[in-house]
Amino acid sequence: MLIAYLRSTVRDPAAIDDLFQETMIVAWRRLPDFDRTRPFGPWLRGIAGNLVMAAFRKGKARPTTLDPEILAAVGDRYGTLERSSGDSFREHLTTLAECMSRLPAAMREAVELAYGRGMLLKHIAESRGEMEETIKKRVQRARQALATCLGADTRVASALRPNGGLSLPAIMETEGMK
Amino acid sequence: MNTEPAPGNEFTGRFDERFAEYESAATTADELVIHGLIESRNRDTPESQSRRVLLAIRAASATEVLPLRRPSPLLRIFAAAAALILAVGTLGLLFSNTTQNAEALVHASIANSDNVGPRRYALIVTPEVGQAPREVGTLDLAPTDRMLLTTQAADGKGLIVGRNETGEWAVRPDGAVDRAEPRRAWPGWLHLADDALIASPEEVLVVLARDYDLNVSDSIELNGRPQRVIVGTVRPMGPRRRPTEVSVCLDQSSLAVTRLDLRWSQAAIDEAKAHIARMGDPGSRDRPPLRERGPEGRAPEGDRGGPIGDRPREYRPAPAQRPDGSRPDGSRPDGSRPEHPRDASGLGPDTARRLNPGPQARPGRLPPPALLRFEVVPMPPFAPDWFDPAVHEPK
Numbered sequence: 001m002l003i004a005y006l007r008s009t010v011r012d013p014a015a016i017d018d019l020f021q022e023t024m025i026v027a028w029r030r031l032p033d034f035d036r037t038r039p040f041g042p043w044l045r046g047i048a049g050n051l052v053m054a055a056f057r058k059g060k061a062r063p064t065t066l067d068p069e070i071l072a073a074v075g076d077r078y079g080t081l082e083r084s085s086g087d088s089f090r091e092h093l094t095t096l097a098e099c100m101s102r103l104p105a106a107m108r109e110a111v112e113l114a115y116g117r118g119m120l121l122k123h124i125a126e127s128r129g130e131m132e133e134t135i136k137k138r139v140q141r142a143r144q145a146l147a148t149c150l151g152a153d154t155r156v157a158s159a160l161r162p163n164g165g166l167s168l169p170a171i172m173e174t175e176g177m178k
Numbered sequence: 179m180n181t182e183p184a185p186g187n188e189f190t191g192r193f194d195e196r197f198a199e200y201e202s203a204a205t206t207a208d209e210l211v212i213h214g215l216i217e218s219r220n221r222d223t224p225e226s227q228s229r230r231v232l233l234a235i236r237a238a239s240a241t242e243v244l245p246l247r248r249p250s251p252l253l254r255i256f257a258a259a260a261a262l263i264l265a266v267g268t269l270g271l272l273f274s275n276t277t278q279n280a281e282a283l284v285h286a287s288i289a290n291s292d293n294v295g296p297r298r299y300a301l302i303v304t305p306e307v308g309q310a311p312r313e314v315g316t317l318d319l320a321p322t323d324r325m326l327l328t329t330q331a332a333d334g335k336g337l338i339v340g341r342n343e344t345g346e347w348a349v350r351p352d353g354a355v356d357r358a359e360p361r362r363a364w365p366g367w368l369h370l371a372d373d374a375l376i377a378s379p380e381e382v383l384v385v386l387a388r389d390y391d392l393n394v395s396d397s398i399e400l401n402g403r404p405q406r407v408i409v410g411t412v413r414p415m416g417p418r419r420r421p422t423e424v425s426v427c428l429d430q431s432s433l434a435v436t437r438l439d440l441r442w443s444q445a446a447i448d449e450a451k452a453h454i455a456r457m458g459d460p461g462s463r464d465r466p467p468l469r470e471r472g473p474e475g476r477a478p479e480g481d482r483g484g485p486i487g488d489r490p491r492e493y494r495p496a497p498a499q500r501p502d503g504s505r506p507d508g509s510r511p512d513g514s515r516p517e518h519p520r521d522a523s524g525l526g527p528d529t530a531r532r533l534n535p536g537p538q539a540r541p542g543r544l545p546p547p548a549l550l551r552f553e554v555v556p557m558p559p560f561a562p563d564w565f566d567p568a569v570h571e572p573k
Contacts, residue, residue, distance in 0.1 A: 003222050003230070008214030013221070017230065024234035031281065031387075040389065040413070064210055073207030081211075093219045096212075115216045140209065147208035150215075 001089045015061035023048040041082045045075050099149035107142040280392035280408045287433040288383050294434040296320040298557035304549040324565040342565040353572040379435035386410045404430040438552040450545040
């Protein structure tokens with residue numbers, strides 16, 4: 001899950017492998033300092049977060065955000081994923097794929113084009129004859145819907161439907177699909 | 179650092195262009211997590227991740243324990259001195275039993291793994307406590323990360339997976355070589371962690387050093403050679419369904435892994451059985467794809483109203499009919515369904531199959547055994563093309 005955390009917090013894919021390796025090396029050296037009564041994941045992400053900031057100061061990487069509140073919240077959400085009962089990281093990704101398959105078609109298509117194909121939003125907008133801002137908002141809403149579906153947002157997890165499904169009416173209303 | 183998008187991959191330098199205006203810290207954090215997971219799903223295969231971890235650990239080991247492949251004479255002298263220090267240090271380790279020294283031994287074994295030559299391990303499984311162990315396959319390893327695993331799938335059919343210079347591969351039951359997603363062919367219980375398979379003792383050592391509490395146990399002898407024994411117990415906070423206890427025998431002189439025992443507790447086995455019964459086989463090759471895709475990766479036109487199950491009933495497409503009037507879902511044109519035949523105990527076919535899979539059951543994942551042992555066995559020299567899938571394709 002460390003690599004996903006780095007992909008969440010670092011903009012430059014080229015810097016991620018270096019940061020991953022540096023994190024492992026630092027963790028390896030500091031292993032004697034690790035308090036074994038505490039979970040390993042947050043400790044490792046703490047090291048990774050410090051290295052991301054150090055790389056940013058040296059101009060070697062650009063973080064997705066410098067807001068400590070957001071960074072802490074990102075770490076918390078990965079912690080929540082780690083603690084969810086019995087699910088491995090690969091199973092979380094499988095769940096994510098299933099959540100994506102349940103998105104409304106327009107949202108799913110926008111996510112697949114933006115992430116799966118790496119298309120720029122303006123190109124997606126041009127190909128669909130829509131405004132770039134509309135596509136941007138659609139991708140954003142899709143991410144939020146996926147977060148809800150995955151239960152990553154602990155604030156709303158309790159409000160999820162019993163089967164953990166999306167609140168489709170709300171999403172469709174937002175998307176003007178009703 | 180050049181952060182401009184590479185040709186054909188414009189996304190790499192334009193991360194933030196896909197993010198709309200800031201709403202709140204919590205919402206942004208949610209989005210960033212989903213962004214990271216989607217990216218990881220699209221870019222990080224289990225193979226690449228496993229290799230990344232192994233390389234990182236080797237790099238960490240090499241910087242501290244054993245400088246390798248130093249080109250200059252000065253550095254060679256330094257390397258020789260470091261090797262001497264390592265040897266003296268290792269001798270010291272061999273006579274002490276602390277946790278720190280267990281980690282150092284594992285550390286040194288990983289660092290030294292590049293220097294261990296070709297070897298074969300027998301895979302010996304004890305399905306349940308009290309049952310007799312049986313050999314279920316072999317694992318062949320050779321330098322530069324080449325491997326060949328010959329064992330059986332859950333349905334009892336032969337299973338061959340390997341790794342050579344061109345990447346990982348698997349020979350599917352139909353005889354074709356799968357290079358796209360070879361790890362789907364692996365038995366589920368061979369998945370040690372998200373980022374590691376039990377594809378080599380070194381990969382196990384990486385996970386061992388990371389997720390297990392280690393201790394040096396009493397030395398033993400194997401085939402007349404003294405062995406150091408390290409016992410790892412999975413940390414309580416660690417991921418579930420992995421071996422509860424791992425013990426590794428390291429040859430005292432070469433630090434090569436000579437025996438590897440992975441033990442699962444009965445609770446872990448029961449949990450895995452329950453998970454398989456509940457979830458089916460998430461990694462099976464014959465699992466249907468999540469969604470059909472049209473050209474350009476787009477959902478079919480008729481699918482634009484969202485998932486069919488979420489649409490109002492009147493907007494759902496009617497099931498197609500066969501020439502005889504029946505429908506693919508088994509229903510009659512009037513919407514009724516034929517009653518399934520029941521067995522003697524009154525169970526329908528699906529329930530009966532689930533409770534008693536029998537020989538016709540769909541191949542699936544097996545729960546972990548009570549004990550899985552890898553033990554070095556004598557082997558003839560591997561042929562130069564031994565790790566090439568073409569050699570193992572059915573003729």
